[in-house]
Amino acid sequence: MVDNEEIIEELKKIVKQKGLKYTEQREIVLSILINAEDHLTAEEVYNEIKKQYPDTNIGIATVYRALSFLEEVDLIVSINFGTDGKKYESNAKSHHDHLICTSCGKIVEFLDDEIEKRQDRIAKKNKFKITSHSMQLYGTCEDCTQN
Known part of the structure; x- marks a missing residue:
C-alpha cells in the first residue's frame, strides 16, 4: 500500500x-x-x-x-x-467495486475474484485490453429494504 x-x-x-x-x-x-x-x-x-x-x-x-x-x-x-x-x-x-444503496446512500466496498476473472476473459475474447474499470451496483441495503 x-x-x-x-x-x-x-x-x-x-x-x-x-x-x-x-x-x-x-x-x-x-x-x-x-x-x-x-x-x-x-x-x-x-x-x-x-x-x-x-x-x-x-x-x-x-x-x-x-x-x-x-x-x-x-x-x-x-x-x-x-x-x-x-x-x-x-x-x-487497492482495487475494489461498490454496492450503493439508492435509498440511504450507504456504500459497501467488495472484491470478487470470479468477477475480476470473468472481466479479463470477456476482454480477451473481444481482443480488448482493460486499462482500468469501475463497477457500481445500485440497489437498496438491508436496512432500507426492511423499512
Whole structure:
C-alpha cells in the first residue's frame, strides 16, 4: 500500500508537470480523503477540514475546486449520486467495486475474484485490453429494504 507522503509527492509532481502553483488546500483535501474510512461528500470533506485544521481558512468553493482537480489527475475517484451529488475516496486503495444503496446512500466496498476473472476473459475474447474499470451496483441495503 502506498503511504501518505508518496501520494502527496505525486500531487506535487503532477502540479509541477501541469505548470500550476502548489497549494496547501489541495494537499489538505487529499490528506482528508487518504485518511477517511468512508466515502465523503464535498460537504463532509469541508467539515473534516474545519475539525482537523481549525486554523486553516478553506471555503467550500475551494474544496469543490480541489476535489475537481484531484479527480482530474486521478488521485481521487468519485461515485455520482445524480442530483444528490458525489462521494469521493482516495485512489490509493487497492482495487475494489461498490454496492450503493439508492435509498440511504450507504456504500459497501467488495472484491470478487470470479468477477475480476470473468472481466479479463470477456476482454480477451473481444481482443480488448482493460486499462482500468469501475463497477457500481445500485440497489437498496438491508436496512432500507426492511423499512
